[in-house]
Amino acid sequence: TKRFTGLGIKDFQVQEALQKLNLISKNPKEWQETDIHSFVKELRKNTKPIIIAAxxxxxxxxxxxxxxxxxxxxxxxxxxxxxxxxxxxxxxxxxxxxxxxxxxxxxxxxxxxxxxxxxxxxxxxxxxxxxxxxxxxxxxxVFDTLKFIVVYPVEDETKLTNKDGDVLPDAKLLPENSNAKDLAGLIHADIAKGFLHAIDCKTKQRIGADHKLKNGDVIKIVSTLSRG
Structure with missing residues (x-):
């Protein structure tokens, strides 16, 4: 895995490729040429996705x-x-x-x-x-290749507005499996620093920092700190 760090490839991505190809328990020294080719192809596809505009x-x-x-x-x-x-x-x-x-x-x-x-x-x-x-x-x-989701942060969980009364004023793109605190950090570092909890505006339920967000979620962040 250390050999891939310079390419920005994480350990879990290497492990995922090995598991998918059933190479996780096989000694790399025993890999065939086809194993190497399949592994490199899978790793490239998952870590450096490509899409072409013709x-x-x-x-x-x-x-x-x-x-x-x-x-x-x-x-x-x-x-x-x-x-x-x-x-x-x-x-x-x-x-x-x-x-x-x-x-x-x-x-x-x-x-x-x-x-x-x-x-x-x-x-x-x-x-x-x-x-x-x-x-x-x-x-x-954005959505198919990079697997991002769209989340809408608001300040009023009832009217779904910001402090100026604009309805759904912002749309934030986050990687799949991002949590509520990730959204807070994207809004402002201070809001993430003072994070208390968040509110899922669709369900009206309080959610914690580790709550995984879904595409289309409307979220209010409650923090002890405001934007700097």
Whole structure:
């Protein structure tokens, strides 16, 4: 395990790979070439995950290639199309939310000929790869590959607001299996230092520092200290 520390690989990750491949009780000196290859492949996959954004996929002439792509590893994308859609949405020309497979014109909004032509190009992209792929690869990278969860910290457990009255004002990304105190530390080091307990706003139950958080949890942190 010491040989992997320079790569940021933890002992438990090495143990997990060994157990999965049934190599835990086998002396490394007795490993076959196939054992070494399988171990390195498993360790790399779990500790250095990779996902590829196949940008400009809309320019691909052979659409069968896109159909054959394993989208858990490679996601067809068109960043230029996503940028165009977001600019058009910000300008109030279209209704579009990142990740959607369609857009609609804002009713009563006059558009210029060049804008209409650009949106026709977008429709052509959607007909090929269904969406721009940008939101999909972000979701895949964060939630599927890196195994993060989203947790919503609030100050009022009843109204689900911060001190200014904003509903669900923040969304925090944490690694899977993070606990309530990890969330406190992400908000502010002082809040974690003075951590007393937390409240699961969905169940209204008090939870401790070691309570494992789930994706979509809404949590209030109770601390003796506030943000510095």
């Amino acid at each position: 940008n400009k996929a809309d320019l691909c002439k052979d659409l069968d290639i896109i159909k054959k792509i394993d989208e858990s590893f490679v996601v067809p994308c068109s960043a230029e199309t996503e940028l165009l859609l977001r600019k058009a949405s910000k300008a109030g020309i279209i209704n579009y939310s990142p990740g959607e497979e369609k857009f609609s014109l804002v009713e009563g909004k006059e558009i210029l000929p060049q804008q209409k032509k650009a949106l026709e190009v977008v429709e052509g992209v959607f007909s090929k790869i269904h969406s721009t792929g940008i939101q999909k690869i972000l979701n895949n990278a």
